[in-house]
Amino acid sequence: MAEPDVVTSWRELMARHADCSGRLERELGEKHGLGVSDFEVLDRMAESECGKYRVQELADVVHLSQSALSRLISRLEKAGLVCRSMCVDDRRGVFVALTDAGRERHREALPTHRAVLRDSFSG
Amino acid sequence: MAEPDVVTSWRELMARHADCSGRLERELGEKHGLGVSDFEVLDRMAESECGKYRVQELADVVHLSQSALSRLISRLEKAGLVCRSMCVDDRRGVFVALTDAGRERHREALPTHRAVLRDSFSG
DNA sequence: GCACATTACATGCGCATGCATTCAATGCAC
DNA sequence: GTGCATTGAATGCATGCGCATGTAATGTGC
Numbered sequence: 001m002a003e004p005d006v007v008t009s010w011r012e013l014m015a016r017h018a019d020c021s022g023r024l025e026r027e028l029g030e031k032h033g034l035g036v037s038d039f040e041v042l043d044r045m046a047e048s049e050c051g052k053y054r055v056q057e058l059a060d061v062v063h064l065s066q067s068a069l070s071r072l073i074s075r076l077e078k079a080g081l082v083c084r085s086m087c088v089d090d091r092r093g094v095f096v097a098l099t100d101a102g103r104e105r106h107r108e109a110l111p112t113h114r115a116v117l118r119d120s121f122s123g
Numbered sequence: 124m125a126e127p128d129v130v131t132s133w134r135e136l137m138a139r140h141a142d143c144s145g146r147l148e149r150e151l152g153e154k155h156g157l158g159v160s161d162f163e164v165l166d167r168m169a170e171s172e173c174g175k176y177r178v179q180e181l182a183d184v185v186h187l188s189q190s191a192l193s194r195l196i197s198r199l200e201k202a203g204l205v206c207r208s209m210c211v212d213d214r215r216g217v218f219v220a221l222t223d224a225g226r227e228r229h230r231e232a233l234p235t236h237r238a239v240l241r242d243s244f245s246g
Numbered sequence: 247g248c249a250c251a252t253t254a255c256a257t258g259c260g261c262a263t264g265c266a267t268t269c270a271a272t273g274c275a276c
Numbered sequence: 277g278t279g280c281a282t283t284g285a286a287t288g289c290a291t292g293c294g295c296a297t298g299t300a301a302t303g304t305g306c
Binding site: 148177178179189190192193194197210213215216217 | 283284285286287294
Protein backbone atom coordinates (compact mmCIF):
# COMPACT_ATOMS: atom_id res chain seq x y z
CA MET A 1 0.00 0.00 0.00
CA ALA A 2 1.44 3.33 -1.04
CA GLU A 3 2.22 6.02 1.49
CA PRO A 4 -0.56 8.51 0.72
CA ASP A 5 -3.08 5.67 0.65
CA VAL A 6 -2.42 4.47 4.16
CA VAL A 7 -2.73 8.01 5.44
CA THR A 8 -6.03 8.44 3.63
CA SER A 9 -7.25 5.09 4.93
CA TRP A 10 -6.29 6.00 8.48
CA ARG A 11 -8.02 9.35 8.27
CA GLU A 12 -11.15 7.82 6.83
CA LEU A 13 -11.07 5.25 9.57
CA MET A 14 -10.78 7.94 12.22
CA ALA A 15 -13.54 10.02 10.68
CA ARG A 16 -15.89 7.06 10.45
CA HIS A 17 -15.08 5.99 13.97
CA ALA A 18 -15.54 9.48 15.40
CA ASP A 19 -18.82 9.94 13.58
CA CYS A 20 -20.22 6.56 14.47
CA SER A 21 -19.16 6.42 18.10
CA GLY A 22 -20.22 10.02 18.58
CA ARG A 23 -23.72 9.32 17.34
CA LEU A 24 -23.95 6.10 19.33
CA GLU A 25 -22.78 7.86 22.45
CA ARG A 26 -25.45 10.52 22.12
CA GLU A 27 -28.34 8.30 21.07
CA LEU A 28 -27.67 5.48 23.50
CA GLY A 29 -26.96 7.98 26.25
CA GLU A 30 -30.08 10.08 25.77
CA LYS A 31 -32.52 7.28 25.08
CA HIS A 32 -31.21 4.49 27.28
CA GLY A 33 -28.63 5.89 29.69
CA LEU A 34 -25.87 3.79 28.21
CA GLY A 35 -22.42 4.59 26.87
CA VAL A 36 -20.96 2.93 23.79
CA SER A 37 -18.76 0.61 25.83
CA ASP A 38 -21.66 -0.20 28.14
CA PHE A 39 -23.77 -1.29 25.23
CA GLU A 40 -20.96 -3.21 23.61
CA VAL A 41 -20.54 -5.25 26.79
CA LEU A 42 -24.26 -5.93 27.09
CA ASP A 43 -24.39 -6.81 23.40
CA ARG A 44 -21.58 -9.33 23.64
CA MET A 45 -23.04 -10.89 26.72
CA ALA A 46 -26.47 -11.16 25.13
CA GLU A 47 -24.88 -13.07 22.26
CA SER A 48 -23.12 -15.55 24.45
CA GLU A 49 -25.24 -18.68 24.77
CA CYS A 50 -24.24 -19.48 28.33
CA GLY A 51 -24.70 -15.82 29.21
CA LYS A 52 -21.45 -15.77 31.13
CA TYR A 53 -18.11 -14.22 30.34
CA ARG A 54 -14.74 -14.11 31.96
CA VAL A 55 -13.55 -10.55 32.48
CA GLN A 56 -10.38 -10.87 30.45
CA GLU A 57 -12.18 -12.44 27.48
CA LEU A 58 -14.64 -9.61 27.50
CA ALA A 59 -11.86 -7.04 27.71
CA ASP A 60 -10.37 -8.40 24.52
CA VAL A 61 -13.51 -8.31 22.43
CA VAL A 62 -14.57 -4.83 23.50
CA HIS A 63 -11.05 -3.40 23.19
CA LEU A 64 -10.77 -2.11 26.73
CA SER A 65 -7.98 -2.51 29.23
CA GLN A 66 -8.58 -4.94 32.04
CA SER A 67 -8.84 -2.10 34.53
CA ALA A 68 -11.27 -0.09 32.44
CA LEU A 69 -13.49 -3.13 32.06
CA SER A 70 -13.34 -3.91 35.75
CA ARG A 71 -14.72 -0.49 36.53
CA LEU A 72 -17.24 -0.63 33.74
CA ILE A 73 -18.57 -3.89 35.14
CA SER A 74 -18.75 -2.28 38.57
CA ARG A 75 -20.89 0.50 37.14
CA LEU A 76 -23.14 -1.94 35.31
CA GLU A 77 -23.37 -4.03 38.45
CA LYS A 78 -24.34 -1.02 40.52
CA ALA A 79 -27.00 -0.25 37.92
CA GLY A 80 -28.26 -3.82 38.30
CA LEU A 81 -27.60 -4.79 34.69
CA VAL A 82 -24.99 -7.47 35.28
CA CYS A 83 -23.80 -9.51 38.21
CA ARG A 84 -20.46 -10.96 39.10
CA SER A 85 -20.10 -14.48 40.36
CA MET A 86 -17.14 -16.45 41.61
CA CYS A 87 -15.60 -19.08 39.43
CA VAL A 88 -15.62 -22.37 41.30
CA ASP A 89 -12.64 -24.09 39.75
CA ASP A 90 -10.38 -21.02 39.75
CA ARG A 91 -11.32 -18.69 42.54
CA ARG A 92 -9.25 -15.86 41.09
CA GLY A 93 -11.62 -15.78 38.15
CA VAL A 94 -14.87 -13.88 37.95
CA PHE A 95 -17.83 -14.58 35.77
CA VAL A 96 -19.99 -11.75 34.58
CA ALA A 97 -23.57 -12.44 33.60
CA LEU A 98 -26.55 -10.41 32.44
CA THR A 99 -29.36 -9.92 34.91
CA ASP A 100 -32.95 -9.86 33.70
CA ALA A 101 -32.84 -6.08 33.88
CA GLY A 102 -29.68 -6.11 31.81
CA ARG A 103 -31.21 -8.34 29.18
CA GLU A 104 -34.24 -6.07 29.10
CA ARG A 105 -32.18 -2.89 28.79
CA HIS A 106 -30.21 -4.44 25.97
CA ARG A 107 -33.40 -5.43 24.20
CA GLU A 108 -34.64 -1.84 24.46
CA ALA A 109 -31.40 -0.30 23.25
CA LEU A 110 -30.74 -2.71 20.41
CA PRO A 111 -32.98 -1.02 17.80
CA THR A 112 -31.41 2.36 18.55
CA HIS A 113 -27.94 0.94 18.17
CA ARG A 114 -28.65 -0.84 14.91
CA ALA A 115 -30.47 2.17 13.50
CA VAL A 116 -27.48 4.40 14.09
CA LEU A 117 -25.21 1.85 12.45
CA ARG A 118 -27.45 1.48 9.41
CA ASP A 119 -27.61 5.24 9.13
CA SER A 120 -23.87 5.68 9.55
CA PHE A 121 -22.81 2.96 7.17
CA SER A 122 -24.92 4.12 4.29
CA GLY A 123 -24.55 7.93 4.50
CA MET B 124 -26.95 -2.94 4.11
CA ALA B 125 -28.30 -5.93 6.01
CA GLU B 126 -28.41 -5.96 9.77
CA PRO B 127 -25.63 -8.45 10.52
CA ASP B 128 -23.38 -6.70 8.02
CA VAL B 129 -23.49 -3.32 9.67
CA VAL B 130 -22.70 -4.90 13.01
CA THR B 131 -19.76 -6.75 11.49
CA SER B 132 -18.58 -3.57 9.78
CA TRP B 133 -18.81 -1.62 13.01
CA ARG B 134 -16.91 -4.24 14.95
CA GLU B 135 -14.21 -4.44 12.33
CA LEU B 136 -13.99 -0.68 12.38
CA MET B 137 -13.62 -0.65 16.16
CA ALA B 138 -11.03 -3.42 16.08
CA ARG B 139 -8.99 -1.68 13.41
CA HIS B 140 -9.23 1.63 15.21
CA ALA B 141 -8.27 0.17 18.57
CA ASP B 142 -5.33 -1.67 17.08
CA CYS B 143 -4.07 1.23 15.05
CA SER B 144 -4.47 3.99 17.61
CA GLY B 145 -3.09 1.71 20.30
CA ARG B 146 0.08 1.09 18.34
CA LEU B 147 0.41 4.72 17.37
CA GLU B 148 -0.06 5.81 20.96
CA ARG B 149 2.70 3.50 22.16
CA GLU B 150 5.19 4.11 19.35
CA LEU B 151 4.75 7.84 19.13
CA GLY B 152 4.72 8.11 22.90
CA GLU B 153 7.85 6.08 23.51
CA LYS B 154 9.91 7.36 20.61
CA HIS B 155 8.81 10.97 20.37
CA GLY B 156 6.82 11.89 23.45
CA LEU B 157 3.68 12.52 21.43
CA GLY B 158 0.12 11.26 21.72
CA VAL B 159 -1.96 10.34 18.70
CA SER B 160 -3.95 13.57 18.81
CA ASP B 161 -0.76 15.57 19.28
CA PHE B 162 0.73 14.10 16.16
CA GLU B 163 -2.46 14.50 14.21
CA VAL B 164 -2.47 18.21 14.97
CA LEU B 165 1.18 18.63 14.03
CA ASP B 166 0.60 16.60 10.87
CA ARG B 167 -2.32 18.73 9.74
CA MET B 168 -0.45 21.92 10.45
CA ALA B 169 2.60 20.72 8.57
CA GLU B 170 0.41 20.12 5.54
CA SER B 171 -1.13 23.54 5.57
CA GLU B 172 0.74 25.79 3.19
CA CYS B 173 0.34 28.96 5.23
CA GLY B 174 1.24 26.99 8.34
CA LYS B 175 -1.62 28.54 10.25
CA TYR B 176 -4.91 27.15 11.41
CA ARG B 177 -7.95 28.48 13.18
CA VAL B 178 -8.76 26.47 16.30
CA GLN B 179 -12.26 25.51 15.22
CA GLU B 180 -11.11 24.34 11.78
CA LEU B 181 -8.47 22.20 13.38
CA ALA B 182 -10.97 20.75 15.85
CA ASP B 183 -13.10 19.55 12.96
CA VAL B 184 -10.37 17.74 11.08
CA VAL B 185 -8.87 16.01 14.11
CA HIS B 186 -12.28 15.08 15.53
CA LEU B 187 -11.85 16.71 18.89
CA SER B 188 -14.17 18.98 20.79
CA GLN B 189 -13.29 22.64 20.84
CA SER B 190 -12.39 22.43 24.52
CA ALA B 191 -10.21 19.36 24.12
CA LEU B 192 -8.33 21.03 21.29
CA SER B 193 -7.90 24.23 23.24
CA ARG B 194 -6.17 22.29 26.00
CA LEU B 195 -4.19 20.20 23.55
CA ILE B 196 -2.87 23.37 21.95
CA SER B 197 -1.97 24.69 25.38
CA ARG B 198 0.09 21.58 26.03
CA LEU B 199 1.81 21.79 22.65
CA GLU B 200 2.43 25.47 23.24
CA LYS B 201 3.98 24.81 26.63
CA ALA B 202 6.19 22.21 24.93
CA GLY B 203 7.21 24.85 22.42
CA LEU B 204 5.87 23.01 19.40
CA VAL B 205 3.21 25.49 18.35
CA CYS B 206 2.39 29.08 19.08
CA ARG B 207 -0.86 30.98 19.23
CA SER B 208 -1.26 34.34 17.65
CA MET B 209 -4.10 36.81 17.61
CA CYS B 210 -6.19 37.18 14.54
CA VAL B 211 -6.04 40.80 13.44
CA ASP B 212 -9.38 41.12 11.67
CA ASP B 213 -11.37 39.20 14.28
CA ARG B 214 -9.79 39.50 17.67
CA ARG B 215 -11.88 36.68 19.10
CA GLY B 216 -10.08 34.30 16.74
CA VAL B 217 -6.76 32.60 17.37
CA PHE B 218 -4.28 31.31 14.87
CA VAL B 219 -2.14 28.34 15.71
CA ALA B 220 1.16 27.86 13.93
CA LEU B 221 4.03 25.40 14.07
CA THR B 222 7.25 26.62 15.58
CA ASP B 223 10.57 25.44 14.16
CA ALA B 224 10.79 22.94 17.01
CA GLY B 225 7.31 21.73 16.13
CA ARG B 226 8.18 21.28 12.50
CA GLU B 227 11.30 19.42 13.51
CA ARG B 228 9.48 17.15 15.94
CA HIS B 229 6.93 16.36 13.28
CA ARG B 230 9.68 15.55 10.80
CA GLU B 231 11.21 13.13 13.31
CA ALA B 232 7.94 11.43 14.18
CA LEU B 233 6.61 11.14 10.64
CA PRO B 234 8.47 7.96 9.68
CA THR B 235 7.33 6.23 12.86
CA HIS B 236 3.75 7.21 12.20
CA ARG B 237 3.74 6.09 8.59
CA ALA B 238 5.51 2.85 9.45
CA VAL B 239 2.84 1.93 11.97
CA LEU B 240 0.13 2.71 9.44
CA ARG B 241 1.76 0.65 6.70
CA ASP B 242 2.16 -2.18 9.14
CA SER B 243 -1.40 -1.92 10.41
CA PHE B 244 -3.06 -1.61 7.04
CA SER B 245 -1.42 -4.64 5.50
CA GLY B 246 -1.52 -7.16 8.38
C1' DG C 247 5.52 -28.23 52.29
C1' DC C 248 7.98 -23.85 51.29
C1' DA C 249 9.56 -20.07 48.42
C1' DC C 250 8.81 -17.83 44.20
C1' DA C 251 6.72 -16.81 39.74
C1' DT C 252 2.38 -16.22 37.48
C1' DT C 253 -2.40 -15.25 36.76
C1' DA C 254 -6.96 -12.83 37.45
C1' DC C 255 -9.00 -9.15 38.96
C1' DA C 256 -9.40 -4.64 41.77
C1' DT C 257 -7.70 -0.01 42.90
C1' DG C 258 -4.81 4.43 43.31
C1' DC C 259 -3.56 7.84 40.43
C1' DG C 260 -2.85 11.04 36.68
C1' DC C 261 -4.49 12.52 32.28
C1' DA C 262 -7.36 13.57 28.18
C1' DT C 263 -11.91 14.20 26.87
C1' DG C 264 -16.73 16.30 26.51
C1' DC C 265 -20.45 19.23 28.31
C1' DA C 266 -21.85 23.34 30.20
C1' DT C 267 -20.56 27.79 31.26
C1' DT C 268 -18.08 32.02 30.92
C1' DC C 269 -15.89 35.89 28.77
C1' DA C 270 -14.67 38.88 25.17
C1' DA C 271 -15.31 40.53 20.47
C1' DT C 272 -18.38 41.02 16.75
C1' DG C 273 -22.71 41.69 14.15
C1' DC C 274 -27.30 43.39 13.83
C1' DA C 275 -31.73 45.77 14.54
C1' DC C 276 -33.46 49.99 15.67
C1' DG D 277 -24.82 54.73 19.60
C1' DT D 278 -27.54 51.18 22.59
C1' DG D 279 -29.29 46.63 23.53
C1' DC D 280 -29.22 41.91 22.33
C1' DA D 281 -28.03 37.73 19.89
C1' DT D 282 -24.03 35.32 18.05
C1' DT D 283 -19.45 33.68 17.61
C1' DG D 284 -14.60 31.99 19.05
C1' DA D 285 -12.12 30.42 22.45
C1' DA D 286 -10.93 29.38 27.49
C1' DT D 287 -12.22 27.11 31.86
C1' DG D 288 -14.79 24.50 35.80
C1' DC D 289 -16.24 20.15 36.36
C1' DA D 290 -17.36 15.27 36.02
C1' DT D 291 -16.16 11.08 33.80
C1' DG D 292 -13.76 7.29 31.56
C1' DC D 293 -9.45 5.57 30.33
C1' DG D 294 -4.66 3.33 30.82
C1' DC D 295 -0.56 2.45 33.59
C1' DA D 296 1.31 0.87 37.55
C1' DT D 297 0.46 -1.45 41.60
C1' DG D 298 -1.90 -4.26 45.15
C1' DT D 299 -4.15 -8.57 46.59
C1' DA D 300 -5.56 -13.11 46.44
C1' DA D 301 -5.44 -17.67 44.19
C1' DT D 302 -2.87 -20.85 41.46
C1' DG D 303 1.07 -23.28 39.55
C1' DT D 304 6.09 -24.84 39.84
C1' DG D 305 10.79 -26.29 41.35
C1' DC D 306 12.99 -28.39 44.85
